[in-house]
Amino acid sequence: TARHPSLDAMLVKSTDGGRSYTILGPQVNGFPEGESIRFTQLGLDPRGTPSKRRLYVTAGGLGVFKTDDAGLSWRRSSQGIPDGEEIVHLALCPGQPDVLYAASGSAKPDGFRYFRHLSEAKVAGGRFGRLYRSDDQGKSWRRVFEGPANIHDLAVHPRNPDIVYLAVANLGEPVAKEAGLLKGGVYGTMDGGKTWSRVFHQSATTALAIRPDRPDQLFAAVREIQARHTNHPEAHRPGIYQSLDAGENWREVSGELKNQITTYRLLGISPHDPEVLYVGTTGGFWRKRITE
DSSP states (O other): OEEETTEEEEEEEOSSTTSOOEEEESSSBTSOTTOOOOOOEEEEOSOSOGGGOOEEEEOBTTOEEEESSTTSBOEEOOTTSOTTOOEEEEEEETTEEEEEEEEESOOOTTSOOOOSSHHHHHHHTTSOOEEEEESSTTSOOEEEEESSOOEEEEEEOSSOTTOEEEEEBOSOHHHHHHHTOOOSEEEEESSTTSSOEEEEOOTBEEEEEEOSSSTTOEEEEEOOOOGGGOSOGGGOOOEEEEESSTTSSOEEOOGGGTTTOOOEEEEEEOSSOTTEEEEEETTEEEEEEOOO
């Protein structure tokens, strides 16, 4: 997405490696006129030709939109998701791209939510944190997770759509406990959302990535929170973490970023070179070579 002074957001497309862009939304066929639209995440179906590319985009309280013609026209594709629910995260399974997941639970105008005061967390507790699944290219959705969770990211196994991970962030375990929120960290399901387990125990986990060629390798980003919000220092160490065994064990791999960055916004792994990890922060975009 790209911000514009007169718009909440714009959806743009480049066909020349980012040298130029054309606008795909919201001023195109399919998006409601007169609505305040805030795009938050794109999902790309790897099948199809460039002119027939299928894309999905989350549009906050308007739900999920879909295009089958590379963005020339769009239609709302949110059956099963309650009207007005803030859908801000989306991911599909590359090996079975008919299966998608969409999550609500961490939206503010900048796309990220942290509770600055305990009172705010108490008010919000239990009112957000839902994950929906579609098995038919977004035509219909069903809820597979609901709870007082501040969801900040989700990642789907590249071949098995029943394996999903959620990044949950809060201001530390004392705040989470008193506000009735789910503890921060990474939660995983191996059965499509029927059961969940906490596989990473850092309070302010904000981003996830799965290595596509070796899906047992997971990456999680943890941002800094002020010390007064937590009395469990071992349960909160900002940085980039890697697991080589699907979340059983973790190690920090922040490297040169450790003393430079405290606020991580996103993680991504190059589809062309899966040994390259990209890290998005409030201070810029970083590239890191993955080592085992």
